[in-house]
Structure formats: structure tokens, C-alpha cells
Amino acid sequence: MNHKQFESWILDEHKLSDSQKADLLIHLAACPKCSQLDTGWQASRKLMKQAAAKTPEPGFSVRWQAFAEKKCQMKVIRRQRVSIFMALVVVFFLSLTYMVASGSFLHMLADIFTSATTLLFNMTKGLSSFGYWIGHMPVVVPLAVGFIFFGLINAFILVGLFTLWNIRQRKLQTDEIKTD
Amino acid sequence: MTNIEAECLTLALQGNQDAFTQIVDTYQNPVYNLCYRMLGNPQAAEDAAQETFWRAYSNLKRYDPERPFATWLLSIAAHHCIDQQRRKRLMTVDLDEIIEFSAEDPAPNPEKVIVESEFSEEIQRQLNGLNENDRAVLILRYFYELSEEEICQTLQISKSAVKSRLHRARQHMTDQWTTSQESQATERRQHESQTI
Numbered sequence A: 001m002n003h004k005q006f007e008s009w010i011l012d013e014h015k016l017s018d019s020q021k022a023d024l025l026i027h028l029a030a031c032p033k034c035s036q037l038d039t040g041w042q043a044s045r046k047l048m049k050q051a052a053a054k055t056p057e058p059g060f061s062v063r064w065q066a067f068a069e070k071k072c073q074m075k076v077i078r079r080q081r082v083s084i085f086m087a088l089v090v091v092f093f094l095s096l097t098y099m100v101a102s103g104s105f106l107h108m109l110a111d112i113f114t115s116a117t118t119l120l121f122n123m124t125k126g127l128s129s130f131g132y133w134i135g136h137m138p139v140v141v142p143l144a145v146g147f148i149f150f151g152l153i154n155a156f157i158l159v160g161l162f163t164l165w166n167i168r169q170r171k172l173q174t175d176e177i178k179t180d
Numbered sequence B: 001m002t003n004i005e006a007e008c009l010t011l012a013l014q015g016n017q018d019a020f021t022q023i024v025d026t027y028q029n030p031v032y033n034l035c036y037r038m039l040g041n042p043q044a045a046e047d048a049a050q051e052t053f054w055r056a057y058s059n060l061k062r063y064d065p066e067r068p069f070a071t072w073l074l075s076i077a078a079h080h081c082i083d084q085q086r087r088k089r090l091m092t093v094d095l096d097e098i099i100e101f102s103a104e105d106p107a108p109n110p111e112k113v114i115v116e117s118e119f120s121e122e123i124q125r126q127l128n129g130l131n132e133n134d135r136a137v138l139i140l141r142y143f144y145e146l147s148e149e150e151i152c153q154t155l156q157i158s159k160s161a162v163k164s165r166l167h168r169a170r171q172h173m174t175d176q177w178t179t180s181q182e183s184q185a186t187e188r189r190q191h192e193s194q195t196i
């Protein structure tokens, strides 16, 4: 019987008949190569059986909860990004359609320019009417009311700044999650 | 699977994350051990085990209750680790990782643990030399005692692939063992000649 056959009997863990077992034993006694293979494989197998199972550091499931939390947040962020991207695509195609419908790119540019200047004009006009209106208010506003009015404006500005700062912080936190 | 686990699974399917945490608690050891044996480093094993449970949680609807839950989890872990290994092999070797790898696992003191850990480290050294596909098959066969049929299902490969991978892996482990025996013998001889 050839050498390959015995190698396969040793390594492939065949169910051997009694006569095959006897043949293998005879061959192992005569063939150092197969004998070494048999000893090596038996030892490796024993080593695998004896090796202790590795366990995670304590608190694995608690860490998993935190991990799952982060993954959920990332999912939300990804969904938001997809929505923004889709919105941009829609805007792009709408403007493309408009461009094609209006006939030329220059027309579209001119229209945008006109709309922007009209908007600016209306805004300055609105502001100057507001100034006019303030200028024609009765002058008998007491000083105390003036203080309250400016106090309120300051409070609004502070709240606005705080909200902006808060949004920035949150953005930083989500960026951290992303890079984790 | 116990009744409590089945109940947890039902709750988790309804989106109850706490119920799934119970499942994580129950299966953390087999999943972590597989990841460790596949990746050979505690940090990578921790990350892979966490990712395995997350993937299981997000794909719980795809779990077929006819199959054992543990096998399903091990299947996710094995696929993830094979992917990780493949990616790592494709990337250039990161020096930090080598340093981390050699500084791993400060051994706790009891002697019994040291002996077990020696076996464990020795076997890990031998496993590290195997390619990821052969390694997964060998680990499932000898650390988890899955049958060839179960390995086919877990890794979604043919029976002949399982057989040939097992053959290659056994051959590799045997060669590694022989080499380590030879180098130990050489070291002993050198030590003896030094003492004389």
C-alpha cells in the first residue's frame, strides 16, 4: 500500500477497520515519516483539547450596550446624510429641468441674479421702513421700558449663542463616534 | 436553548435591546473564544465579538429558529473574522499592532493558569500561521467539536471544501508541532552544552 494512503488515514481521521488499523500500525513501525506525522498530529490535537477557552474581560455585555448605542446613533447620522444627499440630488435635477425649460444657462443665471438682488432690495427696504417706524414712535417711552427692551434683546442673543454652541458640541460628539 | 433564552429572543425580535443583552451575556464566551482563536489578539477579539452580536441583533429577523442559535452566532463570528483576516493580510503590517501583539495578556499568577496558558499560547502560535479559511474550519472542528456537516452549514461551504481545508490545517498543525519540538530540542542541547 502506498505512503499517501497512510497519510490520509492519519490526517483525515477515517473510521478504520481492524485490519486497516493493523496495517497502519505495521506501517508506522517501519516508516519514520508517517510515524512523525502521526505523533505530531496526535500531539497537536491534544494541545487543542487542553488549551483553555479564552474569555472576555468582565463587563462585556455592558460594553456591548454602549457599542450598540453608538451603532444606533451612527445609523441615524447615516440616514440623515442620505436624506441630505437625496435633497441635493432633487435640487440639482430641478435646476437642470428649469435650465432646460428656460432655454439657456445664461437665462437661468440672469434669473438667479435678479431674484437675489430683488430679495436684497426688499430686505433693505423692509429695514428702512422699520427704522422709519421706530423714528416716528411717541418719544414718551420711559427709560425703564428701554432697559427691559435691551435686556430682552441681550437675553435672546445669549440663548442663540448657547444653542449654536450646543449644536457644535453635539456635532463634535457624533464626529467622535464616527471615527471610533 | 433554554426557555428563558427563547423568551429573550422573542423580546429582542420585538426590538427590546435589554433582552438581547441577556443573550450577549449567555453567549459571550463561545463567541469571544472563536474570535480570539481566529484573530489571535484580545483587542481584536473583543471588537469582533462586539460586532458579531451587533450584526446578530440587527439581523435577528433572518435567524431561522430551526437552527441552533449558538451555531448561527458562530457562523456570523467566523465570517466576520475571516473578512477581518483577509483585510489585514491585504494591508501592510502595522507596527503598532506588532508591538501590541507581543505585549498581550499579562499572565495571572496561579500555576495552573500558567500551564493552561502555555498550551493556549503554543496553540495560538500554531494557529496564527494558518490561512483564515483553514483556521476557521479547524477551530470549529476541534474547539467547538462541530461535525463536518455542521461546519458546512456554519461556513456555507461544500463538504469537499471542509474536508480539504481540514486536511491542510491538520498537516500545518503537525508541521508546526514538529518544528517547535525540534527547536526546543536544539535549545535544550545548547543549554546543556553551556552548563557543561
Ligand SMILES: [Zn+2]
Pocket (backbone or CB within 6 Å): A003, A006, A027, A031, A033, A034, A035
Ligand atoms: Zn509512510
